[in-house]
Amino acid sequence: MATVDKIRNGLIDKILTIRNKDFLVALDNLISSSSTDNAIVELTNEQKEMLKMSELDIQKGRLISQEAMDKRNLEWLNAM
Numbered sequence: 001m002a003t004v005d006k007i008r009n010g011l012i013d014k015i016l017t018i019r020n021k022d023f024l025v026a027l028d029n030l031i032s033s034s035s036t037d038n039a040i041v042e043l044t045n046e047q048k049e050m051l052k053m054s055e056l057d058i059q060k061g062r063l064i065s066q067e068a069m070d071k072r073n074l075e076w077l078n079a080m
Contacts, residue, residue, distance in 0.1 A: 015027070
């Protein structure tokens with residue numbers, strides 16, 4: 001697995017070879033729009049309530065495995 005520095009340096013090397021201005025502008029827009037500068041995500045009251053309900057489900061043991069959920073979803077899809 002490559003380290004973050006190796007990945008970053010590989011990308012820099014590739015970017016330095018690009019001569020297409022439109023491609024570079026598009027790449028710049030992509031990088032700028034996906035920036036994760038510790039942006040704080042504000043949750044709605046509904047989202048906060050859903051998280052509280054999820055925590056309560058976990059505490060009460062109301063859980064289902066991913067495998068069981070996949071099976072349930074397939075059964076539901078096949079019933080349609």
